[in-house]
Amino acid sequence: MPVLVVSPSTQQLAARLLQRAAELRALLQQHAGAAVGASDNPPDVLDFKDVAAEDRQAIIDEATLAHATAELHQIVAALRRVEDGSYGECQDCGEPIDERRLFAMPATPFCTACQAIHERPPMPRR
Template identity: 40%
Template sequence: MTEFSAEELTHRKGQLTQRLAELGVRLHGIEDELLSHQSKDWEDLATEREQDEVLTSIGDGGKEEIRMIQAALKRLSEGEYGFCTTCGARITDERLDVLPATPFCRNCAH
């Protein structure tokens, strides 16, 4: 089913793996930051809680991206990477350059 050369697949796998590692580092930093707050002052505590909400939101987005990358790596290992999971059409290289973990072609993404 794959129309990608071995070189292209290796390149895409490298992109996905690198991004996965970057997200792991970022999420670890967010977790450390969330655990580091120890304020006893009510004003500082309120500010920290607000910041925690932002960090949690960023972390949730990172976790979703990790799930997408893991799914893309699975599709890659199964020879299904680069094809839309909805219609089966090949996803354009331009789209994969911008969104390497995307499971959808441009038409099905809308």
Template identity: 45%
Template sequence: MPTLLPDPVRATEVGQQLARREAELRSLLQACTLGAMQGADEREVGDFKDMAVAETQAVVDEAQAAQVVAELQRLQAARGRLAEGSYGFCQECGEAIDPRRLSALPTATHCASCQQWLERRAARTH
């Protein structure tokens, strides 16, 4: 499969963009982890409202960390596709993904048509 990014300069730019976002996410994940650890250490027994707020914040923090981890995984996969030369091609139909879509969502694995089809299929099964 030919690479969508034959220009080494463009491939380098995409790689740098992915690496920057990965560094941002790693920092965010570290902050979430440190915040959760500090929050656990600083919790005092209070009334039920305080406990409910603390539990709610812990759930939100956990959900945010899970989203960060998922995006990190998508970024690492995109960097792998970039290295092997398959970045920018739909994993469903094999066609090139629109560069505007890749610009907006650098980790995209499907063209817009296949993504819509996959989402419709998933909605029908739920």
């Protein structure tokens, strides 16, 4: 394992990222396990009310899962930046990201200004 020379706040943020990544991996694994179990053992007697409830649950799970996967990807990318020493720099403009922003959102790849540009929906032509 290489020795990293990073600032104490980066170390703190990296620890939080690792912890969050572990939580998300556990969540995704749990879901994968549940899905396998369900297909292995299909229920043979269900009334319509139960089916509807199960469908709703599946939709919620899928959205949660998609969100967790996206967040995990962002965290993995952030941890990679910790390793290569570019953590805390905006991936767009290269300026340092405000530390308060990093503590609020440790996985963010962009500074406030660039994030605003990324979140802006495509401008409709009038």
